[in-house]
Amino acid sequence: MKITNEQLKEMYFTMLKIRKFELRASELFAEGKIPGFVHLYIGEEAVATGACANLREDDYITSTHRGHGHIIAKGGELNYMMAELFGKEDGYCKGKGGSMHIADATRGILGANGIVGAGHNIAVGSGLAIQHKKTDQVCVCFFGDASTNQSTFHEALNLASVWKLPVIFVCENNGYGISVSQARHQAITDVSVRASAYNMPGITIDGNDLFAVYEAVGEAAARARKGQGPTLIECKTYRWRGHFEGDPVVYRPEGELEAWLKKDPIPRVEKYFVNNGVMTEEEIKKLNDDVDKMVEEAIDFADKSPVPSLESALKDVYSDIVEEGRVR
Amino acid sequence: MASIGIIANPASGKDIRRLVSHATVIDNNEKINIVERIVLGAQALGVKKVFVMPDSYNMGYRVEDKLNSCNELKCEINVVNMQRFDGMEDTVKAADYMEKSNEIKCIITLGGDGTNRAVAKSIKNTPIITISTGTNNVYPTMLEGTIAGMAAAAVASGRFDESKYKIKDKRIEIYKDEELIDIALIDAVISNDVFIGSKAIWNMDTIEKIIVTRSHPASIGFSSLVGCKEIIYPEDDFGAYVDINSGNEKIKAPIAAGVVESIQVSEPVILGFNDEYEFIAEDRGIIALDGEREVEFSKDQKLVFKIRRTGPFHVDVIKALEVAQLNGFFKL
Numbered sequence: 214m215k216i217t218n219e220q221l222k223e224m225y226f227t228m229l230k231i232r233k234f235e236l237r238a239s240e241l242f243a244e245g246k247i248p249g250f251v252h253l254y255i256g257e258e259a260v261a262t263g264a265c266a267n268l269r270e271d272d273y274i275t276s277t278h279r280g281h282g283h284i285i286a287k288g289g290e291l292n293y294m295m296a297e298l299f300g301k302e303d304g305y306c307k308g309k310g311g312s313m314h315i316a317d318a319t320r321g322i323l324g325a326n327g328i329v330g331a332g333h334n335i336a337v338g339s340g341l342a343i344q345h346k347k348t349d350q351v352c353v354c355f356f357g358d359a360s361t362n363q364s365t366f367h368e369a370l371n372l373a374s375v376w377k378l379p380v381i382f383v384c385e386n387n388g389y390g391i392s393v394s395q396a397r398h399q400a401i402t403d404v405s406v407r408a409s410a411y412n413m414p415g416i417t418i419d420g421n422d423l424f425a426v427y428e429a430v431g432e433a434a435a436r437a438r439k440g441q442g443p444t445l446i447e448c449k450t451y452r453w454r455g456h457f458e459g460d461p462v463v464y465r466p467e468g469e470l471e472a473w474l475k476k477d478p479i480p481r482v483e484k485y486f487v488n489n490g491v492m493t494e495e496e497i498k499k500l501n502d503d504v505d506k507m508v509e510e511a512i513d514f515a516d517k518s519p520v521p522s523l524e525s526a527l528k529d530v531y532s533d534i535v536e537e538g539r540v541r
Numbered sequence: 542m543a544s545i546g547i548i549a550n551p552a553s554g555k556d557i558r559r560l561v562s563h564a565t566v567i568d569n570n571e572k573i574n575i576v577e578r579i580v581l582g583a584q585a586l587g588v589k590k591v592f593v594m595p596d597s598y599n600m601g602y603r604v605e606d607k608l609n610s611c612n613e614l615k616c617e618i619n620v621v622n623m624q625r626f627d628g629m630e631d632t633v634k635a636a637d638y639m640e641k642s643n644e645i646k647c648i649i650t651l652g653g654d655g656t657n658r659a660v661a662k663s664i665k666n667t668p669i670i671t672i673s674t675g676t677n678n679v680y681p682t683m684l685e686g687t688i689a690g691m692a693a694a695a696v697a698s699g700r701f702d703e704s705k706y707k708i709k710d711k712r713i714e715i716y717k718d719e720e721l722i723d724i725a726l727i728d729a730v731i732s733n734d735v736f737i738g739s740k741a742i743w744n745m746d747t748i749e750k751i752i753v754t755r756s757h758p759a760s761i762g763f764s765s766l767v768g769c770k771e772i773i774y775p776e777d778d779f780g781a782y783v784d785i786n787s788g789n790e791k792i793k794a795p796i797a798a799g800v801v802e803s804i805q806v807s808e809p810v811i812l813g814f815n816d817e818y819e820f821i822a823e824d825r826g827i828i829a830l831d832g833e834r835e836v837e838f839s840k841d842q843k844l845v846f847k848i849r850r851t852g853p854f855h856v857d858v859i860k861a862l863e864v865a866q867l868n869g870f871f872k873l
Contacts, residue, residue, distance in 0.1 A: 214744070216735065402598040405555055406568035415566060416739075417555040424738035432560050444560055472626070485736065489825060489839075 214428050218491045222500075224266050224423060225482050225492070228258040229504040231282040232479060234291060237508050238281070238298060238312075242458045247298045249311040254282035256421075256453040259478035260385050261286035263426025264353050267434045273321040273339045273352035275332035278313045279385075279452070280325030283355050288320045291511035301518035307529060308521045323352075329390075330363030332356055333382070337369045340378030340443070349438040351379040353430065359390020361404050370411040370445065379437035381430060384447045385420060391456045392464040408445035420448025421478040424485075451476070543646035543697040544590035545583055545690075546639035546667075548632055548660060549576055550652035551596040553675040557739040563799030567674040569598045572651055575672060575686040576604045579649055582690025584616040586870070588697060592619045592645055594635035597627050629659045636663035646697040647856065649689050654680045654762070654831035658726050661712060661853045668696055668707045668854040676741070677762035677797060677832045679727045679755070680710075684858060692858040695865035706861035710775060710852030711754035715828065715836065716845040725830040726852055728753045728764045731820060734827040734834060742829040743797050745785065745804055749826075752782040752818060752846050756809075758794070762832055765794040771809045775855075780848035781809040782818055818846040 235253045242251045254261070257279075265274065265286035276283040284294060289305070297304025298312050305315045316324035323339060326332050336354030343350045360366055361384060373380045384404045388395050395402070408415025414433075418425045426448055433444035451473035455462040486492040492500075554567030580591055593601030601620035608614035621638050625631055632652075639645045640663055648667050650660050653675015660669060670689050671681030695701065713725040730742055731750040742748070748763070755775050756768035767773070767783050769792045788807035795801050812818055821843050828836040828844075838844060865871065 214734075214738070396599075400570075402551060402569050403555055405559075406566055409566045409568075414560045415555075416557050416559045417552070418557065418739050422738065424736040425740070428738040429557050429560065432557065436560070446560075488837075489735070 214431055216427070220266065221486070221491050224262050224427070225486065226500060226504070227262045227266070227286050228423070228479055228482065229501060230291065230507065231258045231261065231285050233504050233508045234285060234294070234511070235281060237512060239454065239458055241298075241512065247312070248300050249313075250278075251298070251312045251458045252279040252456065253452070253454045253458065254279050256473065256477070257385055257387060257450045258282055259423040259426050260383065260420045260448045260450055261355065263423045264355070264381070264383050264430040266427055267431045268321075268351070268353060270320060271348075272350050273323050273336070275323045275336045275339070275352065275354045276325040277332060277355055277357060277360070278325065278327050278329065279357070280313065280315060280355075284315050284317070284322055284325065287322050289315065289317055289322060291507055292514040295511040295515040296518045299515040299518065300520070301515055302521045302525075303514070303518035307525070309530065330356065330360040330365040333360070333365045333369035336380050336382070337373050337378060340373060340380040341376065343379050344376065349379075351381060351434050351437040353381045353383055355383050355385060357390065358384060358386040358388070358395050358404055359393070359398055361407060362390075362398060370408070370413065370443070373443040374411040374413045377440065377442035379440070380443045381433045381437060382443060382445045383430065384445065385450055386447050387450050387452045389452070389456065389464070392460075394464070403447060405445055405447040413443050413445060415445040415447070417447045417449065420450030421476045421481070423478055423482050542587040542589055542694070543699060544592060544642075544644040545588055545693045545697050546592040546594075546635075546642075546645040546648040547576055547579060547601075548594045548635050548639075548648060548650045548652070548656070549596065549600050550632060550650075550656040550674070551598050551600065553652040553656050556676060556741045558676045558741050558743060558797055561741075561743050562797035564676045564797065569600065572674055573600050573603050573607070575651060575674070576600055577607060578686030579690035579693070580604060580608065580616065580618065581613065582687035583694045584614075584690075586691050586694035588616055588690075588694045590617045590619060590644065592621055592639060592642070594631060595620050595623060595625050596631065597625070629655075632656060632659035633662050636660040640664040640667050646699060647693040649693050650681065652681065653678050654727050655833045657681060657853075658724065658831040661724060661726055664853050666854065668703070668856045670696070670856045670858055679760040679762055679764055680831070688858060688862070692856060692861045695861050695870055696856055698870070700870070701861075701864045701868055705864045706857050707854045708775060708857065709850050710855050711780060711848055711850050712852035713752055713754055713780065713830075714847045714849055714851070716847065717842070723830060723836055725754075727755065727760075727831050728762065729846060730763050730829040732827050732829060732834070733824060735825060737827060737834045737837065740833040740835075742832060742834055743800070745796065745802055748785045750782060750784055750820070752780065752812070752848075754780045754848055754852075756781065761795050761798060763796060765796065766792070766804060766806050767809050769794040770806060778850070779811050779813045781811050782846070783807050783809050812846075812848050814849055816847075820844045820846065
């Protein structure tokens with residue numbers, strides 16, 4: 214698969230945005246600036262980045278409770294995201310959704326989702342809509358390993374396969390469902406093998422390898438755009454933080470995190486860049502500084518954004534109902 | 542009776558070729574079934590101890606549990622005590638452990654060409670029996686686990702003339718600055734791909750040259766591109782190389798499961814054991830070894846390819862069982 218240096222740099226830029234946004238979100242949560250729950254994506258950046266690099270603006274994604282990385286990779290703006298995390302009026306959901314409900318229909322972001330496994334069937338719905346509209350769009354459905362134990366996963370794969378929908382199911386297998394290791398919640402090691410039960414291709418890749426993700430999702434997207442149906446791609450990865458910020462993480466065996474830190478996807482890309490003349494170390498440092506600045510600007514934007522008024526509490530929450538029960 | 546070793550690659554049979562070709566998924570539960578049958582076949586013919594490589598799915602322990610629960614386990618199963626990295630290095634280390642063990646006299650591998658290449662990095666003397674659970678499988682073959690276990694028992698018994706059933710295989714050796722940097726058992730493919738990514742190689746547009754130790758039209762994968770022009774057997778003391786998108790003739794060859802492509806291939810150039818092929822890169826690229834992108838090279842880099850009979854000892858299962866039968870191995 215051919216790839217230009219410009220595409221590579223763009224992907225690296227996205228990974229940096231995710232990493233630095235999440236690192237600051239962790240600090241801000243600890244400072245009490247972010248209300249509610251926050252589930253961070255640190256360590257998994259290659260999955261969202263490599264997958265979304267194959268998507269057009271009119272393609273769709275569905276996300277999860279650990280959704281910041283997906284939103285950023287699909288083009289979400291840091292200012293509005295940070296404002297949403299802060300619960301401010303200028304946030305993506307005007308401060309009413311918080312971390313787990315960021316959506317941007319203009320960019321095909323069909324929403325993060327606080328319900329584990331809820332994205333699968335939304336993705337299938339969007340795939341059905343694409344098929345009815347007869348376009349060559351695709352939908353990437355992101356989800357975790359534990360959500361594949363939910364019935365929604367099986368219902369979604371079944372219908373997507375029966376109807377040959379343009380959905381790419383991207384499983385982020387980070388080894389844990391909350392605090393339960395995969396070995397304790399699944400009788401398989403590779404989620405990809407579940408695809409064969411639904412007559413679709415299923416593959417397992419290194420989710421910390423940006424190139425592997427880019428390549429696999431690229432092939433699956435090409436297949437989906439040609440009307441050849443869905444694919445299941447399992448990306449083996451690891452979340453560095455706990456399930457949520459504040460999680461004491463008492464369930465990991467000693468040495469496990471350290472082993473995965475060595476597989477950090479970002480230095481792997483940097484090493485490739487330097488070895489192959491894509492970017493110099495100086496250029497890498499400058500881009501890092503630029504992204505640091507972008508994230509600080511987003512925090513400043515969120516800080517300055519007003520708190521939603523009490524009067525707006527119910528606005529945009531329910532459909533407007535007119536007399537006789539008809540939706541306006 | 543000596544012991545046997547089992548190396549079952551938990552990652553084989555699931556790579557991107559399920560997406561870009563029509564390859565079969567082999568899940569780890571199926572590998573457990575095969576290992577179970579190996580153990581049952583081997584213990585029935587006297588094997589007392591089976592060593593198993595540790596893996597993320599704990600295949601060795603699961604087999605032990607399953608066979609104990611039905612009261613059929615008569616031998617001892619030992620999962621090798623080593624640190625796991627859940628990568629190819631586990632296979633290399635487990636093979637090294639088994640090679641150095643004084644007890645293990647035969648190793649059974651479950652995987653594809655890539656798995657056996659990893660095993661071949663460590664072993665020199667211990668003979669191997671190879672069961673295909675991979676994708677493009679030239680080196681391993683489809684083989685019933687029970688039969689593999691029985692053959693391993695015959696080999697491990699040490700009672701029969703080894704020259705009747707085992708062959709020292711060839712391998713491709715790749716040198717950089719006169720230092721051996723990697724090996725392949727079947728083929729080395731030079732491509733202008735710029736990253737390793739999902740490892741498997743399938744896109745003919747990126748391929749420049751193929752070097753093989755053996756070639757046959759009945760082999761799946763890139764060695765068939767040579768094999769459809771010239772057959773080279775494992776016993777032949779030479780290999781060959783070809784240029785892709787070069788020459789006057791197009792051929793059809795099975796480059797992946799369900800993928801038969803028409804490709805322009807040059808006439809094969811024979812590489813004897815005293816020959817070497819020198820490659821100087823015009824641009825950066827990747828070398829795929831036994832179907833997996835592994836070695837990156839940069840512009841102007843010089844690499845030397847040699848074919849030597851320095852691969853593993855490979856057991857011909859049918860011949861091993863025939864020798865065993867002729868010598869009364871199956872008599873009670």
